[in-house]
Amino acid sequence: MTWTSILFAGFITYLTRMGMIVLIDKDIFDENFRKILNYVPSVVFPSIIFPGVLLDDYGTLVAITDPKIYGALTAIIVGFFSRNVILTIASGLASYWFLIFVF
Amino acid sequence: MSSKFQIFKVGFFDLAPHLLSVIPFGIIFGAIGIELGFDPIMTYATSLIIFGGASQIVFLQLLSGGASSLIAITSVGIINSRHLLYGAVLSEYLNKLSLIKKLFISYFIVDQGFAVSNMYFKKNKKQNFNYYHLLGSGITLWLCWQISTILGIYLGSIVPEALGLKFAIPLTFIAIIINELRKLDHLIVMIVSGLAATFFYNAPFKSYILISPLIGLSAAYLISKFKK
Numbered sequence: 001m002t003w004t005s006i007l008f009a010g011f012i013t014y015l016t017r018m019g020m021i022v023l024i025d026k027d028i029f030d031e032n033f034r035k036i037l038n039y040v041p042s043v044v045f046p047s048i049i050f051p052g053v054l055l056d057d058y059g060t061l062v063a064i065t066d067p068k069i070y071g072a073l074t075a076i077i078v079g080f081f082s083r084n085v086i087l088t089i090a091s092g093l094a095s096y097w098f099l100i101f102v103f
Numbered sequence: 104m105s106s107k108f109q110i111f112k113v114g115f116f117d118l119a120p121h122l123l124s125v126i127p128f129g130i131i132f133g134a135i136g137i138e139l140g141f142d143p144i145m146t147y148a149t150s151l152i153i154f155g156g157a158s159q160i161v162f163l164q165l166l167s168g169g170a171s172s173l174i175a176i177t178s179v180g181i182i183n184s185r186h187l188l189y190g191a192v193l194s195e196y197l198n199k200l201s202l203i204k205k206l207f208i209s210y211f212i213v214d215q216g217f218a219v220s221n222m223y224f225k226k227n228k229k230q231n232f233n234y235y236h237l238l239g240s241g242i243t244l245w246l247c248w249q250i251s252t253i254l255g256i257y258l259g260s261i262v263p264e265a266l267g268l269k270f271a272i273p274l275t276f277i278a279i280i281i282n283e284l285r286k287l288d289h290l291i292v293m294i295v296s297g298l299a300a301t302f303f304y305n306a307p308f309k310s311y312i313l314i315s316p317l318i319g320l321s322a323a324y325l326i327s328k329f330k331k
Contacts, residue, residue, distance in 0.1 A: 002145060005172040009162055009179040010152030016183045018209035020190025021197050034195070036323050040188045041218055042289045043296040043319030045276040047312055048214075050297030051304045052273030059305050068270055075274050079281035085120040088278035089271065096270055 071096030114239020117219040124271035133255020139167040150252040158182040189217040211241025218279040295322040
């Protein structure tokens with residue numbers, strides 16, 4: 001039973017990956033729609049980021065003093081000015097750990 | 104003009120920083136699978152067959168909690184539905200490939216790979232063999248996900264929970280979209296989607312991951328109308 005579920009879940013996931021690439025012809029989307037698609041990273045990733053920072057494991061809002069909030073703010077500021085991926089992630093983690101372990 | 108292998112390498116290097124979150128997450132996933140009572144082969148099979156981190160955790164949690172297969176499979180489908188958006192964006196760059204290549208490359212489409220390769224595609228529109236970048240980023244992530252799952256299965260929770268490495272996931276996505284923060288329209292759309300996701304987080308089947316991007320895209324549509 002579990003094996004069948006895994007296969008089905010895998011098949012559906014593969015369909016989500018392959019569907020648009022294989023089935024959609026380039027010309028189906030007009031220029032305006034393409035412009036909207038430009039926003040895809042800007043709508044999907046914040047949908048992962050915000051709950052990851054603002055909510056705890058149980059889906060409740062964290063306190064304003066939560067180290068995750070300051071870790072994320074540090075990463076945003078460092079990333080904005082450095083334009084460096086590794087620095088962004090590292091500074092966020094470093095400030096988060098500093099607040100957890102030192103304070 | 105870069106060679107196929109050079110482009111593949113760029114994909115590898117662009118993705119590499121994000122392994123900082125992928126590898127701990129993979130280890131955590133492998134350990135969780137065993138803790139939930141699944142055997143090593145089954146736990147690993149989800150990494151090979153489903154290959155979608157967050158959805159795999161939800162899938163095993165639901166099944167071990169006694170949920171029906173239908174609910175578990177539906178949740179996986181909804182969580183991974185964001186790939187449809189990635190595919191819609193990437194279709195512009197991949198539409199000249201043969202069907203076999205499209206079918207092959209599709210398996211390797213993941214969040215971070217999509218993000219870095221999409222940036223590369225936008226910058227190098229005229230170049231041939233750009234899809235090797237997507238292969239470079241996707242296969243790198245795939246390989247590390249497979250290995251780290253196996254590490255987690257056999258070594259258990261070697262990543263101390265106190266480190267809170269789950270937090271590395273939002274951080275790598277911050278790093279991915281940081282440059283879009285410079286544009287006001289994108290900034291507004293990001294805040295709208297992020298707040299919507301936080302608000303709808305407890306919606307059934309993890310559907311917030313589908314609802315909030317759609318709300319964000321509606322906001323983007325309104326903004327684009329307003330700009331004209």
